[in-house]
Amino acid sequence: DAGVTQSPTHLIKTRGQQVTLRCSPKSGHDTVSWYQQALGQGPQFIFQYYEEEERQRGNFPDRFSGHQFPNYSSELNVNALLLGDSALYLCASSLWDQETQYFGPGTRLLVL
């Protein structure tokens, strides 16, 4: 049973660039959430996607956007990167009506 997978594992970008991170949910799951984990902090909720729509959003600017595909996989896009966007980006999947989220290994983004 495949768990949540994310790609790439690491990424280095420069300020002002754009980045796309990818996530495949756990088999059977239809809902994907994205979190940002800055160094030394707990994860912070960015948004959640269900049925290809953004269902809920945290306190993140519009530079952060996402997409969910018909196969339930998801992308996180960040435009106009700032140094402060350097973090571990975690994807979590769940079933639409269940509260338990299962996390992937994350993508570590470094913005120079």
Place this chain on the structure above:
Amino acid sequence: AQSVTQPDIHITVSEGASLELRCNYSYGATPYLFWYVQSPGQGLQLLLKYFSGDTLVQGIKGFEAEFKRSQSSFNLRKPSVHWSDAAEYFCAVGASGTYKYIFGTGTRLKVLA
């Protein structure tokens, strides 16, 4: 405001000793509570969860947690720590109808041989 507090940033215990990690929450609705563990460079692994019912919940790797509504706490315990338990532990809270988790800042556990 909704929040989760993990008062201990670092904890060091000897292998074989007991462990308790503290978690306090502030949440308007009836909370769902979770403990996750994160090894260096890794994602989060679910240890256990509480939704309702018995306030003492058992998880994987010999961990348990007790929900105390009167104290707004959900402390994680293990009777005998193994060196492989060294990691960072996160408490999180959610609720029915809201899709996001709120995480604490984590407790880093060091285990002495």
